[in-house]
Amino acid sequence: MHFLCATHRRQLLQLAADKQSAIWQQWLHQGAVHYELGDWREASAWLGCAFDLACHSLRVNDDSPLRLTLAALYLANTLRHLGEADKADCALALAWRLLQVQHARQGEEGLSDCAHVLLDPNSHAPFFQRYLNLPFVAPLPGRVLH
Secondary structure, three states: OOOOOHHHHHHHHOOOHHHHHHHHHHHHHHHHHHHHHOOHHHHHHHHHHHHHHHHHHHHHHOOOHHHHHHHHHHHHHHHHHOOOHHHHHHHHHHHHHHHHHHHHHOOOOOOOHHHHHHHOHHHHHHHHHHHOOOOOOOOOOOOOOO
């Protein structure tokens, strides 16, 4: 699941961690603006870039499990608003797998707290809202907004 082209991904990963974090935050907030307006396609583009950056940042720097988890939750929620549940599940599964690899690389056993959250849909909104003051609502059952 890629939202950034290889060239931009490489350029971003060459930046210092604090610059990557600032860009991630900017993209998350830009996605939130469109999310709040119900512009799910535009929101998913911004949030997908934040998710992609968090995925690759984690692989390279072994940091930011929280950023990856928050981006995965927000992207998956937005994709569900678009009626793209399969893509939402894919984003959550990818984040879970990356967190497990990073957790094992650090010599730890079992699931990390962030990985637990990804597996429990009932904890998505409370976890997200504990860390970010951004809109996050469940899609209405049986109704998909485009």
